[in-house]
Amino acid sequence: MSKVISTVLAAVLAAGLIAGCGGKLNETYQMVTIREAGHSQIASPGFKFGFDTPDFIAANGDLALVREGNIIEFFTGIDIENKIKQVEGKKFIVGARKIYSPITHFTVDFFVVGGDTIEVGEPYAVTFPPMIKGFDEGEYEEVDISALSPETNSLKDIFNTKFKVEKAVLTYEEVNWGGTPEMAYVLNYPNIRFFIEEVSPELELVLKAFMAEDLYFDGGVSYGDRPATSTRNYRVSTKIAGPVKLEYIRYAGSVMPVVAE
Structure with a gap:
């Protein structure tokens, strides 16, 4: 059952909730579960809700994902990625507002942990x-990835090809393709690996969620031209066959296509 924030907690939250003259509280945050806030008709003035230690499964910049069972919701907040790190491993309360545009999500006003209030606020965009x-x-090939290797002759069937990727283990590691070390997300199979280039911030959030929950990557990618001969030794020693671009991701019952800018 939902309940209104208690008098004691309201006092602790005062710094985040004070409005109007005289420092008096004129708003309350309705304590609910994620399911109640997103999938019920609970009335709350200003669509303001409080959540008790929600499970932030991933965060990137101003955007985060919260899971409760089979329900996943987007939460936003200024630098929410680093604000979450301040409450990791602790009991905390999140004060947030339900927003319906451009999609339904929750924007975080504050965290309360112990006697401290961490102000967050709504990001600009x-x-x-x-x-x-x-x-x-239909335009994505069904490739037998288990038959591929990093050798050039083995890769010829995927040159300039869009293909499906299923049950790939996702890691984040240093890649030295072309002589310049960089951190990249890597799709791993026992016989071959690909690193993902040009990941947008919003899709990086989803990649982080895959890793945080130990989920296999499922989606579609595109491979480019024949790799340079100069990369052969690196390909053979690391099993990295080169870069791929994300085309779409399957996650949480939805498809997330890459939208060209």
């Missing part, structure tokens, strides 16, 4: 991953 239920995979 946030880009959400595009989410659709139906998606035409």
Whole structure:
């Protein structure tokens, strides 16, 4: 059952809730579960809700994902990625407002941990991953990835090809392709690996969620031209066959296509 923030907690939250003259509280945050806030008709003035230690499964910049069972919701806040780090491993309360545009999400006003209030606030602009239920995979090849190797002759069937990727283990590691070390997300199979280039912030959030929850990557990618001969030794020693670009991701029952800018 939902309940209104107690008098004691309201006093602790005063710094985040004070409005009007005289420093008096004129608003309350309704304590609810994620399911209640997102999927029920609970009335709350200003759509203001409080959540008790929600499970932030991933965060990137001003955007985060919260899971409760099979429900996943977007939360936003100024530098929410680093604000979450301040409450990791602790009991805390999140004060947030439910927003309906451009998609339904919650924008965090504050965290309360112990006797401290961490102000967050609404970011100027946030880009959400595009989410659709139906998606035409007809242009994506079904490639037998288990038959590939980093050798050039083995890769010829995927040159300039869009193909499906299923059950790939995702890691984040240093890649030295072309002589310049950089950190990259890598799709791993026992026989071959690909690193992902040009990841947008909103889709990086989803990649972080895959890793945080130990989920296999499922989606589609595109491979470019024949790799340079100079990369052969690196390919053979690391099993990294080169870069791929994300085309779409399957996550949480939806498809998230990459939208060209």
